[in-house]
Amino acid sequence: MPNTTDSISSLRDLAIEKFDQLTDAEEKLFDAVARHEVAHFGVNRDELNEPVPAEQWKSEHTLEADRLIWLLTTPKAVEFLGFRGLRIAGAKIKGEFNLEYATVSAPIIFDTCAFAEPLKLQNSRLRTLQLKGTHVPGIHANEMRVEDSVDLSDGFVAFGNVSLKGVKIEGDLNCINGFEAQGQVNLCGASIGGQLDCSGGKFVNSKEIAIDAESATIASHVLLWDGFEAKGEVNLLGASIDGYLYCDGSKFHNLGEIAINASGATITAIFLRDSLVEGAVNLIQASIGGSLECNRGKFINPGKMSINAYSATIASNVFFRDAFEAQGEVNLLGASIGGYLNCDGGVFHNLGERAINANGATIAASIFLRSSLVEGEVNLLGASIGGSLECDGGMFHNLGGTAINANDATIASSVFLRNGFEAQGEVNLLGASIGGSLACDGGKSEGKSGSKFINPGKTAIGADSATIASNVFFRDGFEAQGRVNLFRASIGGNFQCNGHFLNRGRNALDAGSTTIGGSVLLGRGHIDDLLYAKDGPFQVEGQVTFLNATIDDRFELNKIKIGPDESTDKAESTNPDESTDKAESTNPTISTNSDESTDPSESTDKAISTNPDESTDPSESTDKAKSTNSDESTNPAISTNSDESTDPAESTDPAESTDKAESTNPTISTNPDESTDPDESADKAKSTNSDESTNPAISTNSDKSTDPAESNDLAESNDPAESTDKAESTNPTISTNPDESTDPDESADKAKSTNSDESTNPAISTNSDKSTDPAESNDLAESFILDLRFAKTNIFSFDGRQAEESWIKQLKPGQLGLNGFVYSSINITNDAIKERDLIKWLRLQIKSVSASKTDATNDAIKERDLIKWLWLQIKSVLDSQTDDDNFALQPYEQLAAVLKANGHQEAATEVLIAKENDRRRYGGLNPWSKFLNGFLGITIAHGYRPQRALFYSLLVGHLACR
Numbered sequence: 001m002p003n004t005t006d007s008i009s010s011l012r013d014l015a016i017e018k019f020d021q022l023t024d025a026e027e028k029l030f031d032a033v034a035r036h037e038v039a040h041f042g043v044n045r046d047e048l049n050e051p052v053p054a055e056q057w058k059s060e061h062t063l064e065a066d067r068l069i070w071l072l073t074t075p076k077a078v079e080f081l082g083f084r085g086l087r088i089a090g091a092k093i094k095g096e097f098n099l100e101y102a103t104v105s106a107p108i109i110f111d112t113c114a115f116a117e118p119l120k121l122q123n124s125r126l127r128t129l130q131l132k133g134t135h136v137p138g139i140h141a142n143e144m145r146v147e148d149s150v151d152l153s154d155g156f157v158a159f160g161n162v163s164l165k166g167v168k169i170e171g172d173l174n175c176i177n178g179f180e181a182q183g184q185v186n187l188c189g190a191s192i193g194g195q196l197d198c199s200g201g202k203f204v205n206s207k208e209i210a211i212d213a214e215s216a217t218i219a220s221h222v223l224l225w226d227g228f229e230a231k232g233e234v235n236l237l238g239a240s241i242d243g244y245l246y247c248d249g250s251k252f253h254n255l256g257e258i259a260i261n262a263s264g265a266t267i268t269a270i271f272l273r274d275s276l277v278e279g280a281v282n283l284i285q286a287s288i289g290g291s292l293e294c295n296r297g298k299f300i301n302p303g304k305m306s307i308n309a310y311s312a313t314i315a316s317n318v319f320f321r322d323a324f325e326a327q328g329e330v331n332l333l334g335a336s337i338g339g340y341l342n343c344d345g346g347v348f349h350n351l352g353e354r355a356i357n358a359n360g361a362t363i364a365a366s367i368f369l370r371s372s373l374v375e376g377e378v379n380l381l382g383a384s385i386g387g388s389l390e391c392d393g394g395m396f397h398n399l400g401g402t403a404i405n406a407n408d409a410t411i412a413s414s415v416f417l418r419n420g421f422e423a424q425g426e427v428n429l430l431g432a433s434i435g436g437s438l439a440c441d442g443g444k445s446e447g448k449s450g451s452k453f454i455n456p457g458k459t460a461i462g463a464d465s466a467t468i469a470s471n472v473f474f475r476d477g478f479e480a481q482g483r484v485n486l487f488r489a490s491i492g493g494n495f496q497c498n499g500h501f502l503n504r505g506r507n508a509l510d511a512g513s514t515t516i517g518g519s520v521l522l523g524r525g526h527i528d529d530l531l532y533a534k535d536g537p538f539q540v541e542g543q544v545t546f547l548n549a550t551i552d553d554r555f556e557l558n559k560i561k562i563g564p565d566e567s568t569d570k571a572e573s574t575n576p577d578e579s580t581d582k583a584e585s586t587n588p589t590i591s592t593n594s595d596e597s598t599d600p601s602e603s604t605d606k607a608i609s610t611n612p613d614e615s616t617d618p619s620e621s622t623d624k625a626k627s628t629n630s631d632e633s634t635n636p637a638i639s640t641n642s643d644e645s646t647d648p649a650e651s652t653d654p655a656e657s658t659d660k661a662e663s664t665n666p667t668i669s670t671n672p673d674e675s676t677d678p679d680e681s682a683d684k685a686k687s688t689n690s691d692e693s694t695n696p697a698i699s700t701n702s703d704k705s706t707d708p709a710e711s712n713d714l715a716e717s718n719d720p721a722e723s724t725d726k727a728e729s730t731n732p733t734i735s736t737n738p739d740e741s742t743d744p745d746e747s748a749d750k751a752k753s754t755n756s757d758e759s760t761n762p763a764i765s766t767n768s769d770k771s772t773d774p775a776e777s778n779d780l781a782e783s784f785i786l787d788l789r790f791a792k793t794n795i796f797s798f799d800g801r802q803a804e805e806s807w808i809k810q811l812k813p814g815q816l817g818l819n820g821f822v823y824s825s826i827n828i829t830n831d832a833i834k835e836r837d838l839i840k841w842l843r844l845q846i847k848s849v850s851a852s853k854t855d856a857t858n859d860a861i862k863e864r865d866l867i868k869w870l871w872l873q874i875k876s877v878l879d880s881q882t883d884d885d886n887f888a889l890q891p892y893e894q895l896a897a898v899l900k901a902n903g904h905q906e907a908a909t910e911v912l913i914a915k916e917n918d919r920r921r922y923g924g925l926n927p928w929s930k931f932l933n934g935f936l937g938i939t940i941a942h943g944y945r946p947q948r949a950l951f952y953s954l955l956v957g958h959l960a961c962r
Contacts, residue, residue: 008034011080018070025060026067029088033071036082038111041090063088065095065117072104081106085128088113099124107148110134118160131156138183142166149194153177164190172220175201184232187213195220195243198228205232207257213239225250225271233279236262244290245270254279255301262286269316272297280328283309291316291339294324301328302349309335320346321368329376332358340365340387343372350376352401358383366413369394377425380406388413388436391421398425399455406432414439414470421451426482429463437493438468442476450477450499457506459483464510468492471518474499483542486511494518498559500539508542512787516551520793523558537561545787547817555791555823557798560807562785785811790820797827818842818891826898842891842911889915909944916942 011034015022022030025041032039041061071077071086085107093113098120107128118138121129126144130151138160149171152162156175161183164173172194175185179201187196196218203210210232213222221243224234228250235258236245245267252259252275259279262270269290272281275297282305283292292314299306306328317339320330324346331354332341341363348355355376358367366387369378372394379402380389389411396403403425406415414436417427421440429438440461442450453460460482471493474484478499486495487510495516501508511520523538539561546555786807798807892915900908919925920933936942 010034011077014074014076015067015070018074019067023059023062025063025091029063029067033080033086036084038087038089039091041088061090062092062094065093065097065115068093068097069099069102072099072106072108073102078106083107085109087111092116096120099126112155135159138162139164144168146170149174152179156180158183158185161186166190169193172197176223178202180204181210184209185211187211187216189214190216192216192218192220195223197221197223199223199226201228203230203232203234207232207254209233209235211235215239218242221246222267229253230259233258234260236260236265236267238264239266241265241267243268247271247275248273250275252277252279256304258282259301269293276300277306280305281307283307283312285310286312288312288314289316291319293317293319295319295322297324299324299326299328299330303328303353305329305331307331311335314338317342317365320348323347325349326355329354330356332356332361334359335361337361337363337365340368342368344368344370346372348372348374348376348378351398352376354379355398363387366390369396373397374403377402378404380404380409382407383409385409385411385413388416390416392416392419394421396421396423396425396427400425400458402426402428403455404428408432411435417451417453418442419451420449422454423452423460424454426455426459427453427461428459429461429466432463432466434466434468435470437470438463438466438472440475440478441473441499442478450475450479453480453482453484455482457482457503459485460503461485463489465489471496474501480508483507484509486514488513490515492517494521494553496521498523498538501542501544502540502564503542506542507545508540509544511549512545512547514546514549516549517553519553520546520549520551520555521558522556523560539564540785543783543785543787545784545817546791547787547789549791551791551793553793554795554797554827555788555793556795557807560810562807562810783815784817785815787817788821789817790822792822794824795827796821796823796825819888820890822894823898825902826895842895842914889919892918909941912944913937913941 008031011030012022012027015026015030019026028041029039068086068088071081083106087107087109089111091110091113093110093115096117097115100120100122101124103125105127107130108126109128109130110132111130112133113131114134115136118140119136121139121141121144123143124141124145126146128148128150129146130149132151132153133155135157136159138158139162142163142165144164144167146167146169150164150167150169151172151174152158153174153176155178157179158181162181163184163186165186166189167187168191170193173187173190173192173196175181175196175198177200179198181201181203182205184205185203190213196213196216198211201224210230211234214235214237216236216239218239218241222236222241222245224230225246225248228247230251231253233254234252239262245262247260248271250272255278257279259277259281261282263282263284263286265283266287267289270283270288270292272292272294273296275294277297277299278301280301281299286309292309294307297320306326308329308331310331311334312332313336315338318332318337318341320326321342321344324343326347327349329350330348335358341358341361343356346369353376355374355378357377357379359379359381360383361380362384364386367380367385367389369389369391370393372391374394374396375398377398378396383406389406389409391404394417403423405426405428407428408431409429410433412435415429415434415438417423417438417440419442440451440453460480462483462485464485464487466486467490469492472486472491472495474480474497476498478497479502480499481502483503483506484501485507489511491514495511495514495518497509498521522544537559538557541562541564892911896908896911896915899905899911916933917937920930920937925933933942940946
């Protein structure tokens with residue numbers, strides 16, 4: 001290689017030979033090349049970015065493009081470039097810089113230069129291309145091959161399109177540190193052997209594609225962060241990125257359109273933390289080998305998709321947490337997530353539509369929505385969740401619609417809806433499979449409130465046909481405004497409620513045909529000496545039904561409140577805001593969780609009344625005074641609570657007026673139907689009960705009182721609209737709902753108010769009373785408040801210690817459904833109640849039975865007063881035309897069988913005698929049958945005390961001898 005002076009002379013001679021004459025700038029260029037130095041023309045980046053355009057630069061800054069092309073492509077000239085290549089700074093390049101199909105072995109480096117025309121590099125073969133800080137009208141470099149890297153950084157600006165379609169770059173493509181493209185950057189089909197680094201870059205092509213890397217292959221990371229901003233779509237459709245897609249802290253603007261499109265892409269992981277995306281992020285059928293992390297990101301595309309990961313495969317976790325915000329739907333329909341879906345603290349806005357859609361998604365671990373705010377539906381329909389669904393402290397608002405839809409979802413562990421959880425709208429767990437517990441309570445944390453489910457007049461929790469392997473907890477501050485539906489559910493553990501169930505005039509808690517492997521505890525309860533709830537009562541304003549339920553262990557009633565709190569607005573429910581979950585803290589093996597289903601047809605069912613104390617009938621105003629509890633149990637395992645009425649409307653009925661009449665003859669009970677009171681004779685005409693159908697397994701109740709006082713007190717009337725009950729009772733496999741209003745306004749509602757959940761089961765009653773008349777919401781006599789018909793349990797247990805809290809005291813006659821209720825033993829935790837006072841419990845099935853005047857003030861209640869327990873099941877004293885078969889005998893026989901099996905033969909006999917006496921009173925017998933029944937009762941106690949026959953024979957003989 002010649003010395004420097006010779007090199008300069010030789011290169012200048014070659015240039016003069018080619019171009020005849022050289023400018024001062026060209027002389028300077030060739031001198032720098034020969035010296036292997038940067039040809040610097042004195043323009044810095046600040047000058048380049050000033051408002052004065054490069055076209056106005058002086059001639060000493062200007063180079064002709066053909067001189068540069070000659071240097072790069074002429075073999076003799078290339079010898080002078082050496083391994084350092086062509087390096088120019090601060091120059092204006094005039095003319096067309098065209099290296100199409102050229103092969104250039106030397107590096108090309110332009111620093112702070114300005115090209116007057118777009119660079120043409122199509123199909124060129126380059127070693128290195130650097131355009132740092134350079135301004136170009138555009139670049140056309142499709143199919144270019146570069147052995148090393150391409151550097152468009154440090155203030156590079158393209159005023160038009162940069163087309164690198166199909167390029168192959170062995171190293172990195174850097175568009176960083178102030179890079180700006182005012183047009184499309186096209187990388188379709190590009191192959192980049194290193195990183196695509198656009199950190200701090202600005203890509204502007206509003207409403208069009210700003211970066212088009214469709215089907216590109218990037219061997220390392222794609223970095224769109226550190227101040228990156230795109231106005232227009234960033235398209236990575238079908239791209240293969242063998243590294244991370246980093247977009248932390250970036251801004252993507254394409255509102256109403258696609259902002260980031262990585263559909264079908266294969267990416268190791270995606271990070272959109274702290275980013276702002278205006279428009280949709282499309283990840284449709286994308287394959288993500290690691291996590292998708294969007295923590296603290298803000299994704300805005302109102303009314304459309306904000307994130308669309310339909311059928312995407314994400315090998316690890318998905319994070320939408322820590323102040324994450326989405327305006328528009330987050331779609332994970334059919335997605336496969338190999339780890340967690342964590343949305344803790346996230347905010348999702350799409351009210352009235354789907355906010356999170358994971359329909360059919362597979363999540364290998366848990367879903368976390370703790371302390372999140374969701375306005376719109378969370379759709380988990382048919383999803384498969386390998387862990388738990390945890391929504392503690394979350395707010396889910398979609399009032400009148402579905403807040404959480406986990407219909408047919410499979411959840412391997414528990415569902416937690418606790419610690420201040422609130423749903424406005426339905427929580428739907430219809431047909432869901434839950435491998436742990438459904439917990440809707442105050443949880444374990446001190447100071448945490450219970451859960452609220454608000455969907456007035458509709459279904460609040462719908463878990464019908466759900467399978468729950470462990471426990472169900474509605475306790476410690478739980479509140480539901482709307483129906484809680486567990487119809488046909490299967491619960492493997494315990495079912496405990498001590499919350500507030502508000503659905504006035506409708507079904508508040510429906511556990512009909514439910515199978516429960518453990519116990520049912522309504523109110524505070526104990527299992528195996530473990531306290532499973534705090535002192536909060538089970539409060540209900542509406543109907544509670546366990547019709548056809550099967551309970552393997554016990555059915556326990558403790559601390560029940562029927563109707564609203566007197567100190568609060570009756571139109572609203574209350575939240576006890578219980579803070580601690582003692583059940584969990586004392587039993588480490590019990591986990592809790594939640595899910596649910598909806599039944600629109602049942603959600604408007606207003607046939608169920610809620611508060612016995614809410615009646616506006618003057619005759620009913622004294623009902624509250626009738627509740628006393630003075631019974632002492634002689635058996636610590638058996639006790640009860642008597643329901644004594646002082647209601648003036650009822651007290652005129654001698655049927656129940658006194659137990660003293662019975663006590664005058666220890667073996668003969670009085671019959672209220674035999675009273676000589678004129679008022680009583682009218683009662684006889686109306687006292688039939690159709691609660692017993694011709695099928696012994698099914699009961700119907702037609703509730704047709706004609707007594708004006710009674711029709712007000714018990715919300716009954718003789719409106720012909722009530723006649724539909726009888727028509728239903730002719731079907732031996734379907735029982736009708738006794739809760740049929742006689743209000744003429746309500747009769748129109750009946751035609752439209754079937755319950756689709758129950759209608760599919762011929763053994764389940766339908767409810768047609770769905771009036772929206774506010775006056776009806778206080779009508780308690782429209783149906784059973786507690787429906788235990790055809791339920792089965794091992795132990796029936798309740799606490800009657802406090803009269804004001806006793807469900808027996810609070811229920812009115814006709815509000816307890818007992819026909820077909822089967823239990824093996826009865827356990828009443830009240831030492832002050834006699835064994836046989838259980839009969840009072842039974843009489844809760846009879847709607848119009850008046851309580852004894854003497855019982856209300858009798859601390860030592862007679863044994864036979866146990867029969868009043870039965871009265872709560874009989875809904876009304878009907879006219880005497882009703883068939884005898886409609887009177888429910890089974891509850892008497894069941895209680896008698898249990899008493900006998902537990903060694904209480906005398907008490908069992910009293911119950912059976914009471915059965916026949918009540919049959920005479922309320923069974924609709926014809927006059928002859930009544931006479932015969934009364935005669936047999938007086939003589940031989942209906943065959944249960946045949947020794948009386950000897951007594952009467954001796955008495956007759958004695959009288960005859962006289």
